[in-house]
Amino acid sequence: MNFEGQIRKMITENGSPIRYYLNLKDDFLDVNQQLGKKIRISHLHNQCLNCGLDHPIYRMGYCKNCFFTVPEANENIIRPELSTAHLGIAKRDLEWEQKFELQPHIVYLAVASDIKVGVTRLTQIPTRWIDQGASYATILAKTDNRYEAGVIEVALKNHVSDKTNYVRMLKNEVLEVDLIQQKDLFKVYIPEEESKFYLPDTSIYSFEYPVLQYPEKVKTLNLAKQPEFEGTLVGIKGQYWIFEDGIVWNVRGHEGFYVKIEI
Ligand SMILES: [Zn+2]
Known part of the structure; x- marks a missing residue:
């Protein structure tokens, strides 16, 4: 073929x-x-x-x-905390950015090798986790837009990685950890202004490749x-x-x- x-x-x-x-x-x-x-x-x-x-x-x-030049590659894609669509300020194309950024986002904890924090649009669940090769994941917070999720992620980055170690993911070296317990521990690092977005939900999503x-x-x-x-x-x-x-x-x-x- x-x-x-x-x-x-x-x-x-x-x-x-x-x-x-x-x-x-x-x-x-x-x-x-x-x-x-x-x-x-x-x-x-x-x-x-x-x-x-x-x-x-x-x-x-x-x-x-x-x-x-394309809006799909503007810097808010990689760094959600820089998003300014909620203020009506464009990076490249305001209409595109408002449509993309002003929708529910989540901050998640996922384990592909070690525990990591990340941000994605709500509609990207579970695709985002599968694309990273995560073995399991949970939602930490659900926000109204990309900026708010980015602010939470930045605060958490001081305490947990935001990168996937693809070599360990591919070798299937996966940390076993109680994500719900971790979620509880990380909750205190969410900035006060964003604390209302914390999701007190104990669902664990797991994936088999x-x-x-x-x-x-x-x-x-x-x-x-x-x-x-x-x-x-x-x-x-x-x-x-x-x-x-x-x-x-x-x-x-x-x-x-x-x-x-x-x-
Ligand atoms: Zn081109």
Whole structure:
């Protein structure tokens, strides 16, 4: 079978295990069904997620020019606490930013390897956690907009990481911790003005990934440096494909690459 198209992050469906799909130009590739099979990936050229041109991909699937101009890559995406849409002040495109930022957000605790704090839109649950390869997660606070969630996250960052250790996540080195107890401990760090957003809910969301074999050592495949790769797929976790011999391919990290996939 041959597939080709522009890489975008995999579409996920929560289940036991999670189901993964790659939405290519003419095809919808069911990635779970490819487990145990030999796959060849070839980088043909690039196709920026915004302008569609064959320019070097800079970040987030965009060429350098688009990365510094499109609203989808404005700095509030990475740093929610800088959001100013609630004040009617734009970074790049007020209408886009108001639609994106002025909606319910959550601050969560998730464990992909160690415990981390993060912010996302309410509608991104559970997608956000699956994309990070989290094993389990809980909601700490639910806010009215992105700014408020960002303020809470910044306060918590002094006490807990906001990064995912992808190597440990892929090796399945997952800390066992009582997230509800942690949530209770972190509650005191929420700034007083935002304390009304604390969510006294004890739900734990847990995730099971389709992995036949976890790697002992992890080696990252970078198609910009190595345009051809062939290997046997043994797992999918987060936004990664895990191959035999510990080679891992970050699908999301290759957004905007135009590839051919032969199975
Ligand atoms: Zn572009």
